Amino acid sequence: MGLFKKQLHGIHVDYCKNTMECKTEIMPVPGRIYISMVQHIGAPCIPLVAPGDLVKVGQPIGDTDAYVSAPIHSSASGKVVAIEDIMSLLGTKDKMVVIETDGLQTMWEGLSPPKAETREDFLKAVRASGIVGLGGAAFPTHVKYNPKNIEEVKILIINGAECEPYITSDYRTMLESTKHVINGARLIMKYLDLEKTYIGIESNKPKAIAAIKEEIGDDSSIEVITLKSQYPQGAERVLIYEVTGRPLPPGKLPADIGVLVSNVSTVSFISRYFKTGMPVMRKRITVDGNAVTTPKNLYAPIGALISDVIAFCGGYKKVPRKIIMGGPMMGRAIYDDKKPLIKNNNAILAFDELQTLEQPETACIRCGRCVASCPLDLMPTYIAKAYEVEDVEELKKLKVTICMECGCCTYVCPAKKQLALINRLAKKMVIEGGAAK
Ligand code: SF4
Ligand code: SF4
Numbered sequence: 001m002g003l004f005k006k007q008l009h010g011i012h013v014d015y016c017k018n019t020m021e022c023k024t025e026i027m028p029v030p031g032r033i034y035i036s037m038v039q040h041i042g043a044p045c046i047p048l049v050a051p052g053d054l055v056k057v058g059q060p061i062g063d064t065d066a067y068v069s070a071p072i073h074s075s076a077s078g079k080v081v082a083i084e085d086i087m088s089l090l091g092t093k094d095k096m097v098v099i100e101t102d103g104l105q106t107m108w109e110g111l112s113p114p115k116a117e118t119r120e121d122f123l124k125a126v127r128a129s130g131i132v133g134l135g136g137a138a139f140p141t142h143v144k145y146n147p148k149n150i151e152e153v154k155i156l157i158i159n160g161a162e163c164e165p166y167i168t169s170d171y172r173t174m175l176e177s178t179k180h181v182i183n184g185a186r187l188i189m190k191y192l193d194l195e196k197t198y199i200g201i202e203s204n205k206p207k208a209i210a211a212i213k214e215e216i217g218d219d220s221s222i223e224v225i226t227l228k229s230q231y232p233q234g235a236e237r238v239l240i241y242e243v244t245g246r247p248l249p250p251g252k253l254p255a256d257i258g259v260l261v262s263n264v265s266t267v268s269f270i271s272r273y274f275k276t277g278m279p280v281m282r283k284r285i286t287v288d289g290n291a292v293t294t295p296k297n298l299y300a301p302i303g304a305l306i307s308d309v310i311a312f313c314g315g316y317k318k319v320p321r322k323i324i325m326g327g328p329m330m331g332r333a334i335y336d337d338k339k340p341l342i343k344n345n346n347a348i349l350a351f352d353e354l355q356t357l358e359q360p361e362t363a364c365i366r367c368g369r370c371v372a373s374c375p376l377d378l379m380p381t382y383i384a385k386a387y388e389v390e391d392v393e394e395l396k397k398l399k400v401t402i403c404m405e406c407g408c409c410t411y412v413c414p415a416k417k418q419l420a421l422i423n424r425l426a427k428k429m430v431i432e433g434g435a436a437k
Contacts, residue, residue, distance in 0.1 A: 010230040010238070010375045011408045013329070015204065019168045019286050024176055024297045027312045029076045029101050033303030034340040035061065036086060038094040040132040041139045042068030047097050053080045058279055059108035060130075061097050070140040071130050074099060075281035075301035077106040086340075096340065099303070113277040119150075122191035129273040130280040130343070134265040138344035141266055145192060147255030156194050157243050157254075158185060160201040160208065160264040161227055161234035164327025166288045167347040170264050172297045173284060174201070174208035177268045182215045184271035185222055194260070197222045198243045204229040231329065232406040236261050238375050250402045265346075280343055287313045289349040291320040306337040306348055318352040329407040362415045370409035370419055376402055380409040380419040387426040392433065400426045 037045040043066030055061060055074040062072035078101035086096045114125035127142035147153065158181070162170040174181060185197040201209050203226050216222045225243050227233045237248045239261065246257045254261050265284065273279065281302055288295040293314030300309050306323065310316060324331040325345050370380040379398055386394040400423055409419040 009373055009377070009408070010232060011373050011411055012229075013165055013231045013411065015229070016165045016288075017168050017171070017204075018166070019288055019295050019297050020171060022168070022172075022295070022297045024169075024172050024284055024299055025312075027298045027300045027304065027309065029103070029105065029301045030304050030308040031101060032081075033076055033078075033099050033101060033301060034084075034086065034096050034305065035072060035074065035099065035303035036088070036094050036096045036340060036342055037062045037072060038088060038092070039072055039138065039302075039342040039344070040070050041137065042066060042070075042143075044094060045069065045072050047083050047095060049080045049083075049097060051080050051082055054078070055080060055099060056106045056108040058111045058277075058281055060279075068140055068143050070127060070132050070142070071279070073130050073279040073281050073302075074108075075303055076101040077104050078102045096303075111277045111279075113274055116191060116274075119191050119193070122187075125274070126270065128279070129270070131266060131269055131273070132280075132343050134263050134269065134283070134344060134346065138342075141262070141270075144262070145188070145260065147253060147260075149255055150192060153192070153255050153258055153260050154195040155244065155259040156185060156188055156192075156197040157239060157259055157261045158197060158199040158264050158267050159234055159236075159239055159261060160199050160205075160212070161239060162205075162264075163202060163229075163231045163234040164329050164331075164347075165231075166349055167286045167327050169284045169286045169297055169346050171205055171208055173265045173268050174205070175211055177272070178211045178215045180268040180271035181212065181264055182219075182222065184267035184269070187270060187274060188260075188262070188267065189221065192260070195221065198225050199223070199264070200225045200227050200233070200239050200243050202227045202229045202233055231408065232375060232404070235375065235404050235406055237402075237404065250399060283341060283343060283345060285309070285341070285345055286347040287349075288347070289320075289324075289351045290355050291316050291318045291350040291352045293317040300341050302343060303340050306334070306339050306341065309341065309348055310337060310350065316350065320350040321353045322351045322356040324349045324351075329411070330405060359416045361417055364415050364417065367414060369412040369414070370417075373408040373412045375406065375408065376404065378403055378409075378423075380423060383426055384417065384419060384422045387422055387429065390429065392430055395426050395430050401430055403427060 045062030056077045078099045082098040116122040123142045131141045132138045403423040407420045
């Protein structure tokens with residue numbers, strides 16, 4: 001069983017990109033914001049402020065000495081009224097800073113564009129900006145840009161695929177922040193000594209392709225690669241293969257095969273930060289779904305409650321049965337809308353009962369569609385069987401740990417088996433040595 005076939009599999013989904021033509025609106029800062037100290041993969045931040053402190057826009061309010069981390073900044077001016085625990089989407093208890101905002105949006109005096117001469121200066125500035133992977137992974141960007149073998153890395157791949165249904169925030173970034181995308185690519189190439197940038201964009205976004213190509217002009221160091229409109233073109237492994245033809249072996253990082261991958265919004269942010277010195281304090285997101293009154297793209301302040309974001313979109317027009325942070329394929333359902341927005345949220349979707357009707361699971365009919373759809377050539381039906389009997393060795397042989405939980409197998413299964421979910425649990429079983437089912 002090879003990791004890749006000559007042509008990668010995947011599926012055609014109904015893209016439902018209803019908000020493609022919706023220009024990004026700026027959401028006003030609500031009366032209270034709730035800024036979580038866990039907004040990235042790695043060590044949580046420790047609050048730098050206490051109840052009673054006054055804070056300003058862009059002021060650091062959380063940080064840690066740990067390398068794999070990124071500071072957290074205030075998205076509003078106002079008064080810290082509490083440091084509270086919050087239950088995260090993953091079920092962990094995280095600290096959050098609660099700020100009563102004053103409506104003045106006074107800027108922190110410490111804001112200024114960074115000056116960088118060397119790669120080290122650049123990486124230090126990237127960390128100070130608080131940026132993490134904005135495409136969903138939330139991996140601290142300064143760590144991603146500093147692999148051990150950086151001298152061997154020569155290619156930057158910018159992910160502009162945005163293949164998840166409904167989400168159009170990256171698309172709006174490519175249209176509304178085109179100069180920042182290209183300038184960001186040039187900054188990254190300059191400081192990390194890279195030779196070439198490829199920007200992968202799906203063919204169903206011709207306006208974005210045209211805008212980016214026009215901005216590139218005759219700069220041969222940056223090239224747009226038009227990708228087939230097929231889910232999951234934006235998954236890192238798939239994107240690298242589609243752009244360079246290089247398979248990423250299990251257990252390897254993109255840097256091991258000479259590439260660095262960054263989301264288009266992350267790259268655009270880096271350019272803006274080097275121009276303004278304003279750290280991550282707001283996020284461009286898509287709000288959509290048939291339970292939302294007016295679907296939009298908007299800049300929402302980090303720490304705004306989902307309920308406040310929905311209110312800015314006219315509120316619910318139907319009773320929401322399912323609210324998802326992220327896309328319908330890989331996002332996470334949330335159990336209430338009093339959760340705050342964090343850095344890597346790129347969409348909020350709310351659907352009514354009809355749209356989320358669950359169909360009963362039936363017996364596997366051995367049609368093989370799950371195998372045929374898997375972009376990584378995995379065998380979800382065999383994985384499900386091995387998981388059922390807790391056969392960890394078999395799960396390892398079936399390479400379950402490389403499953404990226406893209407959901408293609410679940411989507412195509414006529415028996416309505418929750419294959420991606422089973423894979424997630426099976427991965428956990430392998431990682432924990434078979435201890436937990
Ligand atoms: S969820 Fe995993 S097994 Fe299923 S299609 Fe995606 S990568 Fe393959
Ligand atoms: S797609 Fe579903 S029904 Fe078909 S082989 Fe896979 S698990 Fe069985």
